[in-house]
Amino acid sequence: MNSKIKYSDKELISKFQDGDEFAYNELVNRYKNKLINFVYRYFGSKDDAEDMVQETFIKLYQKKDYYKPISEFSTWIYTIAANISKTELRKRKRRKTSSLSDIGIEDKEFDIRQEDDTDLEISNKFNQHAINKAIQSLDLPFRTAFILRDIQELSYDEISKITGVPLGTIKSRINRARIQLQSKLKEIYNNMR
Numbered sequence: 001m002n003s004k005i006k007y008s009d010k011e012l013i014s015k016f017q018d019g020d021e022f023a024y025n026e027l028v029n030r031y032k033n034k035l036i037n038f039v040y041r042y043f044g045s046k047d048d049a050e051d052m053v054q055e056t057f058i059k060l061y062q063k064k065d066y067y068k069p070i071s072e073f074s075t076w077i078y079t080i081a082a083n084i085s086k087t088e089l090r091k092r093k094r095r096k097t098s099s100l101s102d103i104g105i106e107d108k109e110f111d112i113r114q115e116d117d118t119d120l121e122i123s124n125k126f127n128q129h130a131i132n133k134a135i136q137s138l139d140l141p142f143r144t145a146f147i148l149r150d151i152q153e154l155s156y157d158e159i160s161k162i163t164g165v166p167l168g169t170i171k172s173r174i175n176r177a178r179i180q181l182q183s184k185l186k187e188i189y190n191n192m193r
Contacts, residue, residue, distance in 0.1 A: 007023070007026070009027070009030070009072070009073035009074060010069050010072075010073055012026050012027050012030075012073075013027065013064065013067050013069075013073050014069070016064055017064050017065055017067070024060075024061065024064075027060070027073075027077075028057055031074075031077055032053060032057075034152070035053045035056060035077070035078070035081050036049045036050060036053050037049075037151070037152070038078065038081060038082075038147060038148070038151070038152050039052045039053055039056075039081055039085050041132070041135055041136075041143070041147040041151060042085045042086075042089060042136075042143070042144075042147070043085070043089075043136075044132050044133070044136050048088075052081065052084050052085050052088060053081065055084050056077065056080050056081040056084055059080050059084065060077065060080065063080075071161060072158070072161075074154075074158070075158050075161045075162050078148070078152070078154070078158075078162050079161075079162045079163075082144060082148075082162060082163070086140060086144075089140065130185060130188045130189075131181075131185065133188070134181050134184040134185050134188065135147070135181065137184060138177055138180055138181065141163075141165075141173055142173050142174075142176055142177035142180065143177065144163060145159060145163065145165075145170055145173035145174045145177060146173075146174055146177035146178065146181070148162060148163075149170075149174045150174070150178070156170055156171060156174075159174075
């Protein structure tokens with residue numbers, strides 16, 4: 001595959017379906033970071049996000065022929081990642097081995113380098129931690145809709161296709177998620193005083 005030519009997602013998946021491994025690698029490179037960012041919001045852990053994205057790409061490799069060009073490839077790959085993440089969250093909930101709201105001290109937000117960190121940097125890290133914690137506390141349908149819209153910046157229509165939920169319901173879930181997040185963040189900041 002010529003690296004100077006910029007192929008569309010649909011062209012790449014078609015090439016991959018025809019056996020072109022380089023097309024698969026290009027799709028992985030194109031979507032890896034986006035999917036890690038997306039899945040991270042479900043778990044609050046980079047390791048978990050990387051594991052789920054790896055599972056997503058394994059599923060892509062195994063089920064490549066299931067993709068049909070009637071929908072956008074991005075919708076299809078986000079749907080796979082969301083479904084894998086939701087399944088893992090349900091398994092964890094049944095096992096009761098972890099809580100979505102538990103973010104350990106070892107997480108990146110708390111890596112403080114004393115010699116260069118300013119109060120503003122520390123404050124920003126804490127704020128990001130609070131935002132992540134608030135996002136993780138949302139019920140899964142609201143969290144999914146919020147992440148896809150406000151973090152991944154997908155259209156309402158794309159979100160509807162990914163989740164299989166009507167457009168009006170998606171808009172309602174995003175609005176309710178924003179209201180709940182605003183309330184939770186106010187509560188977190190009021191408790192800090």
